[in-house]
C-alpha cells in the first residue's frame with residue numbers, strides 16, 4: 001500500500017472538531033518518504049505564500065494559491081477582489097480557472113491545490129466541482145473556513161467527490177501575513193481618524 005500522509009479525517013480532534021496546532025508536523029517524525037513529501041509540500045506552499053505577498057503589495061487581503069499537476073506548477077493566483085471588484089475573485093477560483101485553461105479540461109485530475117488560507121464555501125465548492133484530489137492549506141479561517149473550521153465540505157461523503165485535506169501547512173507564515181495586513185489597515189484607519 002502506498003504511503004499516505006495523515007489527512008484531516010484521520011487526525012481530527014474529536015472534541016473540538018479541529019486539528020491540534022502541530023497536526024502537520026506529524027509526518028516530519030515519520031519515515032524518510034514522508035519527510036521528502038513534506039519538503040515538496042513546503043516548497044509549493046512557498047509559491048502560494050509568494051502569491052499572497054503579491055496580493056498584499058496591491059492592497060488585497062493576502063491569500064495566494066498554486067496548483068500542481070503531476071509535479072509541474074500549472075497555475076498560480078492571488079486574491080483580486082478589490083482590483084476586479086468581484087466577490088468571486090478569490091485566489092483559488094482564479095487558480096482553478098487558469099489550471100483548467102492550461103489543461104484544456106474542467107477535470108483537474110492528478111492535481112494538488114495549495115492555498116495559504118482555508119478555503120471558503122464557494123472555493124470548497126469549486127474544488128469539488130473541479131475534482132481536485134488533494135488540498136493543502138495554511139492558516140485556518142475562523143470566520144469563513146469550510147474545510148474543517150465551520151464545516152468540512154471537502155470531506156463530506158455525501159458529495160460525489162471528496163478531496164483529501166492537509167491543513168496547517170506553514171500555517172504561521174500564512175497567518176502572519178493576514179495579521180500584518182489587518183493590523184496595517186487598523187493603524188491606517190486610526191491615523192486617518194486622527195487627521196494625520
Ligand SMILES: [Zn+2]
Nearest residue numbers: 090119120123
Ligand atoms: Zn474562497
